[in-house]
Amino acid sequence: MLAFASKTCGVVASTSGRSLAQDLARVVTGVSSRSYHKNVVDHYDKPRNVGSFDKTDPNVGTGLVGAPACGDVMKLQIKVDADGNIVDSCFKTFGCGSAIASSSVATEWIKGKPVEDVMTIKNSDIAKHLSLPPVKLHCSMLAEDAIKAAVKDWKAKQGKGESPKLQAQAAST
Amino acid sequence: MRAQGARLLFLAHQTTAEGVQSIQARSWIAASSDRAAWLWPIGCRHSSTASVAAPPALYPAAVQHAIARGSSARGISSSIPAQHNAEPAHNDAAAAAAAEACDGQQQERTCWQCGHSLTTHDLFFCPECDSVQPAGIDVQHFPILGMDQPQFELDLRDLERRYKALQIRLHPDKFATASSLEQEYAQQQAAAINQAYDVLKRPLRRAHYILSQRGFGACEGMTITDPELLMYVMEAREEVEGTPANDTARLQALLDTNQSLEQRCIQELSAAFAAGDLQHAAELTTQLRYICRIREAIVEKM
Numbered sequence: 001m002l003a004f005a006s007k008t009c010g011v012v013a014s015t016s017g018r019s020l021a022q023d024l025a026r027v028v029t030g031v032s033s034r035s036y037h038k039n040v041v042d043h044y045d046k047p048r049n050v051g052s053f054d055k056t057d058p059n060v061g062t063g064l065v066g067a068p069a070c071g072d073v074m075k076l077q078i079k080v081d082a083d084g085n086i087v088d089s090c091f092k093t094f095g096c097g098s099a100i101a102s103s104s105v106a107t108e109w110i111k112g113k114p115v116e117d118v119m120t121i122k123n124s125d126i127a128k129h130l131s132l133p134p135v136k137l138h139c140s141m142l143a144e145d146a147i148k149a150a151v152k153d154w155k156a157k158q159g160k161g162e163s164p165k166l167q168a169q170a171a172s173t
Numbered sequence: 174m175r176a177q178g179a180r181l182l183f184l185a186h187q188t189t190a191e192g193v194q195s196i197q198a199r200s201w202i203a204a205s206s207d208r209a210a211w212l213w214p215i216g217c218r219h220s221s222t223a224s225v226a227a228p229p230a231l232y233p234a235a236v237q238h239a240i241a242r243g244s245s246a247r248g249i250s251s252s253i254p255a256q257h258n259a260e261p262a263h264n265d266a267a268a269a270a271a272a273e274a275c276d277g278q279q280q281e282r283t284c285w286q287c288g289h290s291l292t293t294h295d296l297f298f299c300p301e302c303d304s305v306q307p308a309g310i311d312v313q314h315f316p317i318l319g320m321d322q323p324q325f326e327l328d329l330r331d332l333e334r335r336y337k338a339l340q341i342r343l344h345p346d347k348f349a350t351a352s353s354l355e356q357e358y359a360q361q362q363a364a365a366i367n368q369a370y371d372v373l374k375r376p377l378r379r380a381h382y383i384l385s386q387r388g389f390g391a392c393e394g395m396t397i398t399d400p401e402l403l404m405y406v407m408e409a410r411e412e413v414e415g416t417p418a419n420d421t422a423r424l425q426a427l428l429d430t431n432q433s434l435e436q437r438c439i440q441e442l443s444a445a446f447a448a449g450d451l452q453h454a455a456e457l458t459t460q461l462r463y464i465c466r467i468r469e470a471i472v473e474k475m
Contacts, residue, residue, distance in 0.1 A: 064404065066397045068459040071466035073406045094410040094470075138394055145396040 043101035061154025
């Protein structure tokens with residue numbers, strides 16, 4: 001367990017990596033009562049969909065958002081097919097464990113869904129899934145905003161005249 | 174009122190043919206007349222457009238004025254002129270109620286030991302019998318360290334001198350033979366002084382404190398979408414992440430770059446506060462926060 005605690009997440013290294021590990025070590029030794037929910041630990045230790053798509057790809061929507069209160073920055077990208085379904089998504093987040101986990105969950109949930117459906121994903125769903133404490137609720141908010149920003153970016157690209165079908169879709173939204 | 178032609182240097186990276194990252198300066202002009210190009214509306218979560226919407230979290234001018242009035246009644250007046258914006262007061266009744274609440278908080282303070290009346294400047298000791306007084310609940314950081322008015326520009330050595338002078342008088346050793354009540358009061362005062370010094374000595378915390386006292390703190394919980402700032406931060410953080418921990422030369426170069434950016438930001442911030450442009454100061458404070466996070470990431474790697 002201590003070995004796990006000291007392992008750093010090489011791909012999404014951030015200042016939170018050490019603090020999360022420290023927190024976990026303290027939980028093990030019973031010094032502190034603070035602990036992360038297992039879903040958060042899961043998404044932090046094995047984050048899904050970390051990475052980057054080509055921003056200039058016409059099928060890619062990029063959402064880039066930030067939380068000024070803590071200096072977090074979150075990038076969430078979607079790859080959308082000709083039918084308007086999200087076939088792939090990825091994220092890159094620099095922030096606390098809750099922010100990383102929230103964006104990881106977000107990319108998981110939006111995969112395979114039509115673009116319109118993901119606009120209804122609420123930060124409260126993400127927060128509930130991760131059992132986020134009140135002080136970390138803004139992390140789930142950030143993830144919701146990142147999804148919306150990515151969709152908005154993709155839609156803007158479609159408006160520039162891609163396939164007629166997508167143009168019609170864009171016109172009707 | 175806004176600083177004309179405020180400019181912040183943002184540095185972009187370029188990969189050369191050999192794959193070695195070199196640093197190239199890219200100037201980022203933020204002319205006050207064309208703020209919409211880069212300004213993000215603080216407090217407007219879903220607004221990523223260029224429109225400059227007044228943040229809903231800003232207190233109506235009437236309430237702000239009432240707060241300033243209440244503060245000056247306690248001997249704490251702000252040197253920063255009240256921000257008057259075009260937003261109409263939400264609720265005159267609410268403003269009046271707030272004004273009343275401020276006035277009602279004025280209370281007569283007397284020394285618990287000798288009964289001598291205390292002015293708002295007698296924060297720690299009775300001027301008559303020199304007994305240590307309990308720490309006030311609503312005393313603000315600037316008066317604690319001897320400043321009547323909140324100001325961003327500070328002489329840090331002077332601040333440290335005042336801090337040390339106070340802590341010498343309130344050191345527990347000085348109260349070893351005093352009553353437990355006095356020891357308690359001395360402890361409270363020392364804690365308040367420590368906290369005040371902690372906030373005021375750091376530019377970022379000082380800026381954030383001044384802004385929150387003036388009603389600009391509520392929008393901190395909002396999401397921002399400013400592409401220029403966030404893209405820079407993203408690239409910078411990725412750059413740091415991609416640098417091996419043993420490449421101290423490169424990390425030092427990144428740190429130096431970031432430090433100069435931090436200096437520039439603080440200078441701009443100082444100018445914004447001096448000009449009374451709290452909106453611009455709030456934006457710069459957010460930038461400063463991100464710059465500090467980048468610094469922390471680099472230092473952690475080193």
